[in-house]
Amino acid sequence: MTETTVTDPAAALPAGRRLEGKVAIVTGGGSRGPGIGTGRAAAVLFARNGARVLVVDRDEAAAKVTADMIAEEGGEAATFAADLTSPDDCTAMAAAAVSRWGRIDILDNNVGTEGAGTILDVDPAFWDRVIQVNVTTIVNASRAVIPVMAQGGGGAIVNLSSISATRPRGLTPYTAAKGAVIALTRAMAIDHAGQGIRVNVIAPGPIYTPMVSSEGMDPELRERRRKASPLALEGTGWDVGYAALYLCSDEARYLTGVLLPVDGGTSIRSPDR
Numbered sequence: 001m002t003e004t005t006v007t008d009p010a011a012a013l014p015a016g017r018r019l020e021g022k023v024a025i026v027t028g029g030g031s032r033g034p035g036i037g038t039g040r041a042a043a044v045l046f047a048r049n050g051a052r053v054l055v056v057d058r059d060e061a062a063a064k065v066t067a068d069m070i071a072e073e074g075g076e077a078a079t080f081a082a083d084l085t086s087p088d089d090c091t092a093m094a095a096a097a098v099s100r101w102g103r104i105d106i107l108d109n110n111v112g113t114e115g116a117g118t119i120l121d122v123d124p125a126f127w128d129r130v131i132q133v134n135v136t137t138i139v140n141a142s143r144a145v146i147p148v149m150a151q152g153g154g155g156a157i158v159n160l161s162s163i164s165a166t167r168p169r170g171l172t173p174y175t176a177a178k179g180a181v182i183a184l185t186r187a188m189a190i191d192h193a194g195q196g197i198r199v200n201v202i203a204p205g206p207i208y209t210p211m212v213s214s215e216g217m218d219p220e221l222r223e224r225r226r227k228a229s230p231l232a233l234e235g236t237g238w239d240v241g242y243a244a245l246y247l248c249s250d251e252a253r254y255l256t257g258v259l260l261p262v263d264g265g266t267s268i269r270s271p272d273r
């Protein structure tokens, strides 16, 4: 007889506690200003679902705002100040999570920065910086965390790309960096599958977060970004956070190397709609 009854990986968890018992690190888990960045949203949702969360940011005050939000809801979080472009800071970050909670199950590689210009007008130091902040931070953080995850039997990593990776629009350093994040994710997914580690990538579309609002977005541009979605919805940090929650939960145990756009359909719309 063929076996058709298999175990639901989340069945044993208390309702609404999809990450119960797990330890998560969210990089860039502060936000550039007041409001909900994609990392802040993920950190809050991870904690709401039972994870203990290390909120990491070079701006510790911003990380503390996130940790306080979690504490107010009765969740468990701590902050860690680090510049993720530094391998040493990343080693210290992983050590901080381990010394506090003994394991690491989830890594949300959320740090990123913008990068406008063409290769003709971009300053070489700026080019290096955009690659460093968007790509090398993922390498540094993952290199520090993967051995700990592997020791604990596996884990889940989510990297942040952008639909700009495949739809260039005058942000060439950013496009190149976020394209590299997709390739890096697929390579990591293959390299670390044998250690029980899943690696997936989210490509947000136009999301209204402090990254875009802190410098005061022109209301007309904001409206154009909203209308780019066939759903005519404005993307929020929460939309990206919920995608990260799914990808990091055991419900996604059969997903690795996947690119998940979170863009309200923006990237599939035909120009002659």
Ligand SMILES: NC(=O)c1ccc[n+]([C@@H]2O[C@H](COP(=O)([O-])OP(=O)(O)OC[C@H]3O[C@@H](n4cnc5c(N)ncnc54)[C@H](O)[C@@H]3O)[C@@H](O)[C@H]2O)c1
Residues within 6 Å of the ligand: 027, 028, 029, 030, 031, 032, 033, 036, 037, 038, 039, 056, 057, 058, 059, 062, 082, 083, 084, 085, 110, 111, 112, 113, 114, 133, 137, 160, 161, 162, 163, 203, 204, 205, 206, 207, 208, 209, 210, 211, 212, 237
């Ligand atoms: N907002 C959007 O429309 C959008 C679209 C596509 C992709 N993304 C990506 O989503 C991610 C988060 O974006 P956001 O809009 O929430 O940004 P945000 O600027 O609000 O948050 C990013 C956080 O990362 C921190 N950070 C930056 N460099 C760091 C470093 N070297 N070390 C430690 N911390 C550092 C910042 O202090 C900030 O708190 C980024 O990777 C971004 O490229 C955003």
